[in-house]
Amino acid sequence: MLAAGTFALTKLITVDQDYWHGWTLYEILWYAPQHNWSAYEEALKTNPVLAKMVISGVVYSVGDWIAQELIPFQDWWVVPVKVAFDQTVWAAIWNSIYFTVLGFLRFESLISIFSELKATFLPMLTAGWKLWPFAHLVTYGVIPVEQRLLWVDCVELIWVTILSTYSNEKSEARISEAPAEANSSSSDTGPLEK
Template identity: 25%
Template sequence: MVSVLSIYKQRLRTNPKLTNALMTGFLFGSGDFIAQVFFPDAQGEKVKTFGFDYDINRTLRGVVYGSCVFSFIGDKWYKILARIHLPGDSRYAIVNKTKDAIARTAVDQLVWAPVGIPLYYFVMSVLEARPVEETRQKLEENWWPTLKANWMVWPAFQLVNLGFVPVQHQLLGVNLISIAWNTYLSLRNSRNLERNMVHYPPVPE
């Protein structure tokens, strides 16, 4: 584990964008893998892969979203958050860090979260080649429940992450915690997908 972390830090210094893209894609894929393997009864559409009820294309969609969308937006976003500093007394470093962490977390949860959540469902719908009406329905059904769940999970973690973790490692910290969160997103997206299949049955051949 130590050697893996050392390699990650080295790659982060030499090629940060590619390293973050690969790591983020891997962790989003891991979340979907956990969702499909450990919560099979909660799945919607299932596709046989090597004789198993495992949809490899669904996992690849998670990898694509993580690598090509979230990693680059997340990298820029955390650099923006790192620039937020509130006025404070230089004698009280911990107080200053705490105030900055609260401000950054507030911006993250009140600005990014309401935008990032529908972005996920929109991109996944595009990758699933879903009709426009189906995509709209997915956003309407999932935006508010997912945002409420987000506010129950992320603020406490982000207070620590945004205040005391070096900015170059903040996305990694988010991604590691996100394995459980990505599992939740994958499960919710698949259940929504199953309901939409009832509303929009395949066209008969």
């Protein structure tokens, strides 16, 4: 994990290293995210499984590192605090990122993405509260440290299935509503034109 994280961070930071000569810090900070996104899309095209594995590993490693640094104690109360942090702050961030990225990948407008985010935020947070607290109590209370990533990845498979199903249902509902709205608006204007 350390090697994958170091490799990913190095690639992220040095994506434009060949062009930096003469660039200001502002230019580096402005273009690096754009070029990293392009590099990520290219990696998804050329080697999608490896790219997704590295991203997943880095995200879980960073999240675990943050949790270890913020709450490093081994007392009994640490597990509920970690679960509460994970299911409030962390879940809100990642659910928002998930639905925002899906919206961009569907080429939706910012207004549409924001509307879907508002509509899905609380239901998905609530759905997470039904799954993750139990899963993390097992993670932090029962599973040995060296097996935690495997356990969480297995639960993550269930969670991504829930997110994807919910997102697809919302998307299909939106698609089926669009023709109905178009028909009602055309029938409303029809008699006026005659």
